Amino acid sequence: MIVALAGGVGGAKLAQGLSLALPPDDLTVIGNTADDMIHFGLRISPDLDTVLYTLAGMANPTTGWGIAGDTTRTLDLLKRLGAEDWFLIGDLDFAIHIRRSALLAAGQSLTAATAALTRGLGVRAAILPMCDEPVATVVETPDGPLSFQDYFVRRRHQDPVTAIRFAGIEAATVPDGVAAALASAEVIILCPSNPLVSLGPILAVPGFRDRLTAAPGPRVAVSPIIGGRALKGPADRMLAGLGHDVSPLGVARLYRDFLDGLVLDEEDAALAAEIEALGLRTLVTRTIMGEADDRRRLAVETLGFARSLTLVARAGR
Ligand code: GDP
Ligand code: CA
Numbered sequence: 079m080i081v082a083l084a085g086g087v088g089g090a091k092l093a094q095g096l097s098l099a100l101p102p103d104d105l106t107v108i109g110n111t112a113d114d115m116i117h118f119g120l121r122i123s124p125d126l127d128t129v130l131y132t133l134a135g136m137a138n139p140t141t142g143w144g145i146a147g148d149t150t151r152t153l154d155l156l157k158r159l160g161a162e163d164w165f166l167i168g169d170l171d172f173a174i175h176i177r178r179s180a181l182l183a184a185g186q187s188l189t190a191a192t193a194a195l196t197r198g199l200g201v202r203a204a205i206l207p208m209c210d211e212p213v214a215t216v217v218e219t220p221d222g223p224l225s226f227q228d229y230f231v232r233r234r235h236q237d238p239v240t241a242i243r244f245a246g247i248e249a250a251t252v253p254d255g256v257a258a259a260l261a262s263a264e265v266i267i268l269c270p271s272n273p274l275v276s277l278g279p280i281l282a283v284p285g286f287r288d289r290l291t292a293a294p295g296p297r298v299a300v301s302p303i304i305g306g307r308a309l310k311g312p313a314d315r316m317l318a319g320l321g322h323d324v325s326p327l328g329v330a331r332l333y334r335d336f337l338d339g340l341v342l343d344e345e346d347a348a349l350a351a352e353i354e355a356l357g358l359r360t361l362v363t364r365t366i367m368g369e370a371d372d373r374r375r376l377a378v379e380t381l382g383f384a385r386s387l388t389l390v391a392r393a394g395r
């Protein structure tokens with residue numbers, strides 16, 4: 079089993095590359111649920127949906143999230159009826175949220191509901207939520223605490239972030255399926271997602287990091303930071319604001335307690351030596367993913383790199 083940890087748009091691109099590079103049943107993607115919210119009474123899981131739509135080949139190619147060709151007639155009418163429209167939900171998108179909410183209301187776990195949606199859309203990879211308990215990212219800003227989608231979507235991630243916490247994380251547990259996937263992982267890949275708010279919550283589920291460290295296969299990450307910037311979103315400003323290096327080296331430091339190797343972009347080749355000095359191996363390649371072929375290419379290179387790593391004791395731990 080190949081296990082990938084993914085947030086939203088950045089993570090989903092590499093997850094798709096992996097799904098194209100591997101036999102259909104060999105991929106398990108563990109997704110972030112700390113961005114989830116209840117909106118219009120529906121349970122919305124933005125990161126799981128981005129992975130789901132991307133693996134199903136349905137994602138909007140322009141945004142990376144939402145469904146290609148979707149329309150907003152439902153949201154438009156909701157707005158006329160007085161509802162808020164700052165969180166964009168397409169007409170087809172609504173179907174997913176309605177179905178998920180119904181399955182949860184009928185007593186299914188988020189894991190089971192997600193499996194049903196995944197099957198329904200014909201996706202062969204397993205998509206597993208990081209936990210079944212509700213967890214919510216709270217972003218502390220000079221204007222006070224903001225819920226994640228308030229910060230990210232409504233306020234367009236403009237606020238300086240002074241702290242991040244995951245409300246409810248203490249009560250979260252690693253689901254059996256996640257534990258089983260980690261225990262049998264040939265390779266674990268941390269996709270290029272925001273380290274603080276996309277992969278951070280997954281790593282913060284009590285017991286997750288220990289299981290990751292104990293997994294049999296090597297653990298490699300692909301840096302979401304290239305040339306001192308995030309390709310999209312606030313990861314660069316968040317890292318800087320919280321005192322981290324905005325570089326693959328900063329990413330390596332965040333994961334160094336469990337990571338075996340880091341894939342970094344050609345643009346950052348000069349940092350490879352310093353990352354290796356932390357006790358990690360590195361692969362320098364082109365890491366900006368375009369269309370499917372390109373995603374597949376980076377997935378193949380990352381898998382090859384991971385498989386080449388021998389699990390000898392590493393310096394600096
Ligand atoms: P979100 O939940 O939709 O914000 O998505 P993620 O957390 O999964 O992804 C956001 C991160 O993906 C940003 O830090 C981007 O720099 C990174 N990213 C997006 N596209 C690419 C890409 O093609 N290559 C790499 N290396 N990183 C990317
Ligand atoms: Ca997200």
